[in-house]
Amino acid sequence: MKINFGKYKNQAIELPKNNNNMRPTTGMAKSIIFNTIGNFEDKIILDLFSGTGSLGFESLSLGAEKVIFIDNNVDSIKSIYKTINKFKIKKENYEIYKSDFRRVLKYSQQEKFDIIFLDPPFSIQKYFEEALFLLKTKDVLKEEGIIVMEIPYKMKLKIIDDFLIYKKSKLGDKDIYFLQKKREENE
Secondary structure, X not given: OEOOOHHHOOOEOOOOOOOOOOOOOOHHHHHHHHHHXXXXXXXXXXEEOOOOOHHHHHHHHOOOOEEEEEEOOHHHHHHHHHHHHHHOOOHHHEEEEEOOHHHHHHOOOOOOEEEEEEOOOOOOHHHHHHXXXXXXXXXXXXXXXXXXEEEXXXXXXXXXXXXXXXXXXXXXXXXXXXXXXXXXXXX
């Protein structure tokens, strides 16, 4: 798997040893995501369920100020560190947590993010719902921030109604949602 955009373009990402259950974001999906968002310069990114870290690394390649990678799989974390070393990414441009997403979000120090990538295993619907609930209640998305979420196209999540759907793209057997905070009626 290679970086598609920016200063690390065409450089390979290290893959986890045991990646049989992993579903990396495809090149076409990355094109939709990164072309829709556009500007990554100086953005603070949260990459939940990082896996290979490809979305975070694409963001850094396009000038993001910092990416926070979260995954609970030790092989994923090891491969993210290998890619960071390979690309010689400075320590101030990343944080890595080998932890359950709920724990990190519940006890975060209230950093606010410009972009949040949410891409849990498709087979566990409750992860989507729990993550969106925590993102909303912990208020970690900046006012103009975007949550990018890939879900199976047949999955219905009631909690999506708590967000503004900025854009939705269908790609094969999945939908890519771009969500923002709902604006207050009096704004």
